[in-house]
Amino acid sequence: MFTLTQQKALFLPTKQGEFAIGPRDVPKPGAGDILVKNVAVGLNPVDWKIQAFGLFVEKYPTILGIDAAGVVEAVGEGVTSLQKGDRVLYSGFLDNDRATYQEYTLIVADLAAKIPEKLSFDQAATVPLAIATASIGLYHPHGATKFVAPWVDGGNSKYSGTPLVVIGGSSVVGSLAIQLAKLSGFSPIITTASLKNMELLKSYGATHVLDRNLSADALPAEVTKIAGDLVATVYDAISSPDTQSAAYGLLAPEGRLLVVLPEAVKETSEGRTVSQVHGIVHFPHNLDFGKALYRALPGLLESGEIKPVNVEVVTGGLGGITAGLEKLKTNQVSASKLVIHPSETV
Ligand SMILES: NC(=O)c1ccc[n+]([C@@H]2O[C@H](COP(=O)([O-])OP(=O)(O)OC[C@H]3O[C@@H](n4cnc5c(N)ncnc54)[C@H](OP(=O)(O)O)[C@@H]3O)[C@@H](O)[C@H]2O)c1
Structure with missing residues (x-):
């Protein structure tokens, strides 16, 4: 009763x-x-x-x-x-x-x-909110990137050899985005943070941790050195006007920038896009995705693939x-x- x-x-x-x-x-x-x-x-x-x-x-x-x-x-x-x-x-x-x-x-x-x-x-x-925000950004079937989620058949390790940049890897959202990126096989996984957090972020799956204080001018050269070129996808887990602008500067033509706050980059070129991610699983357009995520979550946590x-x-x-x-x-x-x-x- x-x-x-x-x-x-x-x-x-x-x-x-x-x-x-x-x-x-x-x-x-x-x-x-x-x-x-x-x-x-x-x-x-x-x-x-x-x-x-x-x-x-x-x-x-x-x-x-x-x-x-x-x-x-x-x-x-x-x-x-x-x-x-x-x-x-x-x-x-x-x-x-x-x-x-x-x-x-x-x-x-x-x-x-x-x-x-x-x-x-x-x-x-x-x-909960961080994994939803990271995964809806990367894997929602109606999102900007439409990557296949690692818990879907064929999704695990599917993006081997594809670079991904996560701005703000030590934020809670960024930490979950790195872990999901590792499960998906993205490589290299490049992130920005305070360098005191480097070992932690490597334990999540980041392959390269760049100083968050690098200037927006210096960042593309560092990313290009690691990834061989500008990249197709950047997840900005911070999304201040400054980080959005720096993150946009890392995109190759047709590239996708995912942001967690309202879009601050107003002018885009050569097919690049900037899209805001909404991490609330209760929103009607996120409900099915959220249910699938919650079905997968106990296994991902039990195996330690998500920490x-x-x-x-x-x-x-x-x-x-x-x-x-x-x-x-x-x-x-x-x-x-x-x-x-x-x-x-x-
Ligand atoms: N759209 C959505 O549905 C949604 C959902 C959740 C969160 N959010 C938003 O996402 C943002 C992050 O949330 P959170 O909970 O993950 O934050 P958080 O963990 O509280 O953020 C703190 C972290 O941000 C890092 N950071 C701050 N400025 C940075 C910069 N310029 N470059 C790199 N790293 C930086 C710090 O890194 P260091 O200590 O290494 O310096 C720190 O570890 C917030 O603005 C939040 O409102 C949106």
Whole structure:
């Protein structure tokens, strides 16, 4: 029987207001949904941007948060793939019942994956949005590149000998893009980061790590030295106006630049394109892709082909999110995912 009634949540009461913890009802899972008790919740840069700039959300009070891992508390009608007590990771959504900055979240069962025993909840919470954003960019059948995903028949190692550049390889999204690129066989895999992160990024599969401080003029020469020419595909996991411009400069004619923020390169030539990736699996055009990703994810994590990134736990439960988002906003996080534990909320 389902008896949970109230929980703690982190509300953003008004557009560009201040976060505050308050009570809210625990939602009941409908057909196809599960209710998850969140054990570890990951922080994302988009959350401070929504708070600071008033983006995306029109209905307040709102609850934010996309990444989480936890334990299935209840399942809705028709759910057979998961049961109460299963450890799962999932990507939430900007809808108050389905966001993750609270103790309990509703999620479509097909968009949650069982966590292999060897991974902690903290580690699992680093993966969902980043792997979706990286893989939708590279492999969505209606995307700019349309590479075949490594979990699809014939996709593994398919792009052997094809170069790929990932700008910002130590970001969470970049780290997942490198790992997927390795599974796909891309080679060389060239990335930019602070050089202190070189060994970590090589462990993910980068073949060459270039200093993120190289000038936009110097970068094409370095990439050409490694890849033999300018390249057909660049994934810019940072996508500031500066990195987009530098990344565009690495493209051969007909090349594809994938960006994770709105396109800043306004003029293109010789068939080059710039396309924004939307990593939310709940969007209708991403739903089928997302379900296939979530079917593949337990196996990829179990085999170690996809590894979680480093975790930095922020104390204070839901109350620690404000400080954590400030760290993201002020660029104080390197090659790590910030995670909070809702159970520590006071
Ligand atoms: N479109 C979508 O659906 C979607 C989804 C998720 C994220 N995003 C966006 O993607 C971006 C990355 O998100 P995230 O969570 O992966 O970020 P993150 O991990 O918090 O980013 C921090 C990392 O960025 C690296 N970095 C910063 N500036 C750089 C530069 N100029 N060149 C190379 N590396 C740089 C830093 O590298 P070093 O420490 O090595 O210097 C650091 O490791 C954010 O803007 C986020 O809003 C979009």
